[in-house]
Each structure stands twice: as structure tokens, then as C-alpha cells.
Amino acid sequence: MIEILQWTTLIASGAAALSRIPNLVRRKNRSIFYALALLTLAILLSIRGPYLAIDTLLGGTNVANLLLRFIIFGAIFFLALRIAAGFGDSRGVQLIRGRAGMLALGLISAVLVVCFVLMDTSGSSAGLVDVAAKSQQNALLVEYYGAAGRAYPAYVCLAILPGMLRAVRSPLPAMLRMSAALLAVGSIAIPLSLLFPLVPPGLGFLRFVVNYTAILCFVAGLALIWVASGRAGRKHGRVSAQRR
Amino acid sequence: MPLPAKAFQRWLSGVAPDTSTADICRVSGVKRTTLAQQMVRGKVAETTVVSISRAYNINPVAALATFDTYSGLASSSLPPTEKELVSQIATVDLLRAVIVRTAPEGSTGPGQPGLSPTPHATSVKNWVDAIDDGELRHRVSAATGVAPQNYSAQLTANRLAPELAVATSRAAGVGLASGLVATGLVTETEAGWPPGARQAALDRLSDGDLTALAGERLQAMGRTLRRQEQDQEQTERIWENLV
Numbered sequence: 001m002i003e004i005l006q007w008t009t010l011i012a013s014g015a016a017a018l019s020r021i022p023n024l025v026r027r028k029n030r031s032i033f034y035a036l037a038l039l040t041l042a043i044l045l046s047i048r049g050p051y052l053a054i055d056t057l058l059g060g061t062n063v064a065n066l067l068l069r070f071i072i073f074g075a076i077f078f079l080a081l082r083i084a085a086g087f088g089d090s091r092g093v094q095l096i097r098g099r100a101g102m103l104a105l106g107l108i109s110a111v112l113v114v115c116f117v118l119m120d121t122s123g124s125s126a127g128l129v130d131v132a133a134k135s136q137q138n139a140l141l142v143e144y145y146g147a148a149g150r151a152y153p154a155y156v157c158l159a160i161l162p163g164m165l166r167a168v169r170s171p172l173p174a175m176l177r178m179s180a181a182l183l184a185v186g187s188i189a190i191p192l193s194l195l196f197p198l199v200p201p202g203l204g205f206l207r208f209v210v211n212y213t214a215i216l217c218f219v220a221g222l223a224l225i226w227v228a229s230g231r232a233g234r235k236h237g238r239v240s241a242q243r244r
Numbered sequence: 245m246p247l248p249a250k251a252f253q254r255w256l257s258g259v260a261p262d263t264s265t266a267d268i269c270r271v272s273g274v275k276r277t278t279l280a281q282q283m284v285r286g287k288v289a290e291t292t293v294v295s296i297s298r299a300y301n302i303n304p305v306a307a308l309a310t311f312d313t314y315s316g317l318a319s320s321s322l323p324p325t326e327k328e329l330v331s332q333i334a335t336v337d338l339l340r341a342v343i344v345r346t347a348p349e350g351s352t353g354p355g356q357p358g359l360s361p362t363p364h365a366t367s368v369k370n371w372v373d374a375i376d377d378g379e380l381r382h383r384v385s386a387a388t389g390v391a392p393q394n395y396s397a398q399l400t401a402n403r404l405a406p407e408l409a410v411a412t413s414r415a416a417g418v419g420l421a422s423g424l425v426a427t428g429l430v431t432e433t434e435a436g437w438p439p440g441a442r443q444a445a446l447d448r449l450s451d452g453d454l455t456a457l458a459g460e461r462l463q464a465m466g467r468t469l470r471r472q473e474q475d476q477e478q479t480e481r482i483w484e485n486l487v
Contacts, residue, residue: 028487029487032486082485082486085481085485086481086482086484086485086486087478088478170475170478171475172479172482176479225482225486226487229482229483232479
């Protein structure tokens, strides 16, 4: 079940990235392609099989996990910035790109790296499960490391959430409001991941459901915008042709 | 609420006895599928009755009056008020009148066109504003149970359900068919407005009143246009950044 969700998300995200290639060639909003490509890579790395294969290639010290965290940071940064700019949420843009956003990114990255270095990370293990099992100290460090990894995406999502909620209630076309609603659901789900340590072990599958649903919501929300733009068709094509 | 299908059928058998549904639809221009669907749901739209009565040369207002919901229409014979008449003149026609009145003699050319037929782009809102004493919306809301914000939303969209239009007329104490003219369900002639009544009301407006009214309409129009432009800009920004 979780496998299906993971691979579905991977395929959806990969397809979305591929669909951006024509615009990449045309140099139009290229950061969306990069964000989706990073996201696809991140999903790939979060699946057990590919993770073990790649990490083994990188020396088997779980560097792939650290890489995964930074890939997620990059993807969410570019994507959220575009979304906030698109929906005219200047405060959201400011919170992500401004001093507060950079401070959050720097601080969280530092915590992430420090935790990683202090851990005994030898032996590839998806989700660092085996690493945590090695010692009491490792277990604690993995906990902090995980929290730091979830903190930055949560910060960014909270930054764009008010803008999305405003867009849902705005007089925008129905499809765009639906898209904003999907993006809002994603932006709510990701901060919820901060509560993962409180989830009882029996309900561990909830972590996966929340994570991948959030990503699916983001990708679907973006795809809906592209559909809406296709529907709006000629008129908007003419305008953007003028601007180019 | 639309009309009950049973009552509609009774009415139809009186209007066009021994006529097949297919024939009725062909003559009246009502789509067969539409009518069939309305019959299945048990609710027939007022527009259907209006179209069919026109096809059979029956006054649509009189036809509606045969249904319980609209029985009041029969007994109401109040003529439209001056304000109502003026509210049903399109903004462009008002502006044209301003120009004609202020232009120097002979410069506007001969043969000025008559007023465009009802309804115009903001006819519903203008009509309600014309008969509103400040409490009208509350009274309509209390009488019909429709929430004020839903009522306002309909006005903004220049729509008003026929039953609400009649309820609004009743609450304002004006002719009951006026609202049906403003919403475009029936024409002014069908509602029994005297021919040329709107033009006459326009001619009776003083220059000052006319100019002030045209100014109000222009301002409202400007606000609407600006809002539309802002919405459009917002959409464009999404295309720019996310497509």
C-alpha cells in the first residue's frame, strides 16, 4: 500500500517535471522544472530500494540521507517561492527569501549537518532506522536530525499557507481556486510532519500517508494551474507573447 | 422556487390542448431535453412558461399569474414608478442623453436612436437600488428566508430568481411585475408598462438629476471594471510565474 503511494508520487512528480521540459528549453519559469526535478530525485531517494543502491554507491555512510534533506530544502524553496509570487503573496515571498527565511535555512542546515557528523552513520539504512538502533546517543541524534529535516519545509509551507487560503476565497477562476486549495492542503500536511515523533509506532504508516499526500497535492495543484492556463487558451497566449 | 410540474401540466393542457410535447418545444424554442429534465425533477423553470406563452400569444405575466406562487401578479396593476423606469435605462443611453442635452444645437445630428430594450447590464441592481428605502433587503430576507449575502450576491451578478424579484416588489410596495422586467424574464410591454414610459421618464429628468445619475452609474461601472481588471491581473500573475 505504502509502496504504491510512493511510486505513484514518484511517477506523478516525474511526469510533472518532464512536462516542464518544453518550457525549460524556452527559458520560461525554469525554476519550476528544477524544483520538480529535485522533488522527483528526493522521492526516489526516500524509497528504500533506490536509497540503498545510491547510498552504497556513495560509500555506505548514509550521506544519501543528508543529500536527500538538502534536495528537499532546495525543491521546496524554489517551488514555494514561485507559488507565493504567482499568487501575489508578497509577504510569503518575503518570509521565504528575506532575512527570516535565510536565517531559518542556515540555522536548520547547521543543526542538520552537526547532528549528522556526531552520529555514527556507517551502514546504509533507509530512514536511518539501523543507525538509531546502534546506541542511545545515536537514537537521540537521529530524532533531532529528523526534526531539523522537517523543520525547514514546515517553515516554508507555513509562510505560503495564508496566501493560499486567501486565494481560495478570492474571485479567481474556479480552477485556480481549486489549485490553491490543493496547495493549501499540502502546506498544512507538511507542517503536520513535525508532530511525527508523537505518532504511536503502530500508526507509523501515517507518516508516509501525510508526506506523500502532501507532495501529491502540490504536484496536482501545479498541474491544475497548467490545465487552467491551457483552458484560458488564446487570450493569455497573446498576452505572454507580447511580453516576450 | 420553480413551478411544480403538476400545475405546469395542468396549465399546458389549457394553453395547448391535444398538442404533443415535441410540437410545443418546436413552436416555443424550449429544448426538449431541458423540458423533459424539468418535468422529471418536478420543477419547471419560469422561463419555460414564458417561452411557451409567447409562442401561443399569451401574456407571460398573466400565464405566470395562474400559478399559486405568482397569483399576486394578476391583481397587481400598479404602474411603474419614475425611479423604476429610469433604473431600467442602460447607462450608455443615459450618457447619450447627457451628451444630446449639453451639445450645442444641431451638432448631434438627426435621428437619435431610441432606448435599448430592457434589461441592461446592471438592471437588477439599479432596480433594487431605485426602490430601496434602506430596509428593503432586510424585509425581503425576512419574508423569503434568503440570507442577505446570497441576495446581494445575486444582485451583483445582475441576477435575481423570479420569485425573489416578485418578493422584492411586494416588500417595496411597487408593481409586482417590475422585478421580472429588471431581471429580463419579461419585457416592459408584457409587464404592462405604457409604451415609451422609460423615454418619457428620461425626458422628465432635470439636467441636474440626469447628470448626477449618469455620474453615479459611471462610478459604479468604473468600480466594477477596476475589480475585473484586478482579478485579471491576478490571474495573469499566476500564468507569468507558474505556467
